[in-house]
Amino acid sequence: xxxxxxxxxHEVTEMGQEVTLRCKPISGHDYLFWYRQTMMRGLELLIYFxxxxxxxxxxxxxxxxxxxxxNASFSTLKIxxxxxxxxxxxxxxxxxxxxxGLPDTQYFGPGTRLTxx
Amino acid sequence: xxxxAQPEDQVNVAEGNPLTVKCTYSVSGNPYLFWYVQYPNRxxxxxxxxxxxxxxxxxxxxxxxxxxxxxxxxxxxxxxxxVSDSALYFCAVRASNDYKLSFGAGTTVTVRA
Numbered sequence: 001x002x003x004x005x006x007x008x009x010h011e012v013t014e015m016g017q018e019v020t021l022r023c024k025p026i027s028g029h030d031y032l033f034w035y036r037q038t039m040m041r042g043l044e045l046l047i048y049f050x051x052x053x054x055x056x057x058x059x060x061x062x063x064x065x066x067x068x069x070x071n072a073s074f075s076t077l078k079i080x081x082x083x084x085x086x087x088x089x090x091x092x093x094x095x096x097x098x099x100x101g102l103p104d105t106q107y108f109g110p111g112t113r114l115t116x117x
Numbered sequence: 118x119x120x121x122a123q124p125e126d127q128v129n130v131a132e133g134n135p136l137t138v139k140c141t142y143s144v145s146g147n148p149y150l151f152w153y154v155q156y157p158n159r160x161x162x163x164x165x166x167x168x169x170x171x172x173x174x175x176x177x178x179x180x181x182x183x184x185x186x187x188x189x190x191x192x193x194x195x196x197x198x199x200v201s202d203s204a205l206y207f208c209a210v211r212a213s214n215d216y217k218l219s220f221g222a223g224t225t226v227t228v229r230a
Binding site: 042048055091100103105107109 | 151153158159160161162163166207211213214215216217218220221222223
């Protein structure tokens with residue numbers, strides 16, 4: 001099993017540019033999560049999907065952030081326009097559902113380290 | 118609301134000594150508890166979880182954790198630490214009827230040779 005795949009691993013961009021982060025979840029997993037990790041705020045849940053449908057995006061910091069999951073094997077997180085305060089490591093995670101239909105153990109990708117200059 | 122506290126930012130132990138990383142939680146209802154480890158420039162790796170049943174849970178790499186309902190704790194333990202255990206450890210909790218997993222701030226473990 002290849003695990004959760006994220007690309008790119010590193011992204012350096014200039015303020016104002018559009019940034020697109022990509023995620024391929026583990027095959028067969030029903031849930032997909034996007035997290036952001038910073039020293040100041042730790043791990044924050046941005047949005048999650050169930051069966052490709054966005055369920056809760058209350059963690060998305062601003063309208064500049066958007067996420068899509070066009071099919072079961074691909075999701076994107078887009079920031080437009082990017083700002084220096086968006087610099088962080090962005091993780092994607094996926095999980096099966098448990099017997100209550102809720103997320104089981106989440107498995108994380110290696111992350112994308114985003115630097116906005 | 119649910120939350121996790123990892124009271125120690127750092128834990129330092131000598132190789133071969135027991136390792137304990139502390140975690141306490143607050144959640145409405147029954148807790149589902151998890152431990153993850155993060156090595157530098159890597160994603161979080163799942164170590165173990167408690168859902169129900171035996172309070173002592175065994176996981177990957179020789180780690181175990183003990184669920185204590187009265188103390189609302191879920192401390193991670195390893196009887197004999199290795200230098201390779203040096204990493205950042207996260208405790209996480211969610212309520213049994215909720216989707217959201219809440220993470221602690223993390224504890225940096227350093228095992229010296």
